[in-house]
Amino acid sequence: MKSLQPKMQETHKPYSFLKRLKLYAKFLVEAKSWRSIHSPFMFEFAKYVKTSKVDAKKFDHIEQKRRKLFKDQRVITFKDYGASGIDRTRKVSEIAKKSAKAKPQCETLAKILTYLKPNVAIELGTSLGISYAYMVRASPNSTLTTIEGAKEIAEIASSNLSDLGFFGNIRVGKFDEQLPLLLKELDSIDFAFVDGNHQQTSTLDYFNQIVSRLSTNGCIVFDDIYWSQGMTNAWNQIKADNRVSLSLDCFHFGIVFIREGVDKQHFTVAL
Numbered sequence: 001m002k003s004l005q006p007k008m009q010e011t012h013k014p015y016s017f018l019k020r021l022k023l024y025a026k027f028l029v030e031a032k033s034w035r036s037i038h039s040p041f042m043f044e045f046a047k048y049v050k051t052s053k054v055d056a057k058k059f060d061h062i063e064q065k066r067r068k069l070f071k072d073q074r075v076i077t078f079k080d081y082g083a084s085g086i087d088r089t090r091k092v093s094e095i096a097k098k099s100a101k102a103k104p105q106c107e108t109l110a111k112i113l114t115y116l117k118p119n120v121a122i123e124l125g126t127s128l129g130i131s132y133a134y135m136v137r138a139s140p141n142s143t144l145t146t147i148e149g150a151k152e153i154a155e156i157a158s159s160n161l162s163d164l165g166f167f168g169n170i171r172v173g174k175f176d177e178q179l180p181l182l183l184k185e186l187d188s189i190d191f192a193f194v195d196g197n198h199q200q201t202s203t204l205d206y207f208n209q210i211v212s213r214l215s216t217n218g219c220i221v222f223d224d225i226y227w228s229q230g231m232t233n234a235w236n237q238i239k240a241d242n243r244v245s246l247s248l249d250c251f252h253f254g255i256v257f258i259r260e261g262v263d264k265q266h267f268t269v270a271l
């Protein structure tokens with residue numbers, strides 16, 4: 001199996017707020033309108049994600065749950081596998097504020113799922129189940145499995161999802177252990193959302209594992225590609241990979257598609 005290795009020295013240190021602001025300004029200068037996209041598939045995809053309206057009522061109960069979690073004073077101790085498995089003690093409210101994708105990104109994710117309607121989808125990084133709930137609501141016929149390393153967090157996610165009326169198909173364990181097992185069970189994957197363990201080597205490893213099992217026309221969305229130099233390095237290597245046909249940088253997410261018979265192209269578009 002072909003594998004991507006980090007070409008630059010790995011750095012886990014998150015960018016400062018100022019650095020992210022500068023990167024965002026640079027992104028806005030470079031970003032083109034979806035109207036300028038020549039690839040017919042990417043044009044339709046970007047047009048849909050940029051211009052379609054989310055039916056807020058459809059996701060309102062999830063936002064109500066998020067607001068409840070913001071006030072949840074329960075304190076839990078868990079292993080943080082995004083930081084070498086160290087023990088952390090946090091209020092649930094802090095986890096909800098820090099880890100769950102914000103509403104606009106959840107809505108983007110929901111639109112992507114609504115458009116692609118994947119049969120089989122996976123998520124790396126459940127946290128409290130907010131993005132999972134959005135994805136299930138947007139694409140109820142998809143078989144969606146999510147992986148979470150911290151047992152205590154996964155338990156709360158499971159109860160949140162059940163409160164929302166969804167079955168949470170959550171696998172508890174480290175990505176390194178659970179992802180290969182899950183991939184063995186699934187014939188192929190149509191969609192993957194990678195939202196945990198923002199390290200260069202790990203991100204490239206997840207990409208390598210998933211891309212080799214991605215269906216024709218499959219899609220992978222990487223969160224936080226401008227979180228650290230390591231994540232940006234990983235994203236640059238992923239979009240340059242020959243197995244990727246189309247890639248789209250929308251700042252919050254890096255999105256790649258595998259499509260047969262399509263010339264390799266990259267797009268920077270604010271969605």
Ligand SMILES: C[S@@+](CC[C@H](N)C(=O)[O-])C[C@H]1O[C@@H](n2cnc3c(N)ncnc32)[C@H](O)[C@@H]1O
Nearest residue numbers: 081082100101125127130131149174175196197
């Ligand atoms: C950013 S949060 C996910 C947020 C969630 N997708 C949402 O938007 O609601 C990342 C989660 O991944 C988990 N995680 C990080 N590294 C992991 C690893 N190596 N193995 C398993 N879980 C991991 C963390 O415990 C954390 O809950």
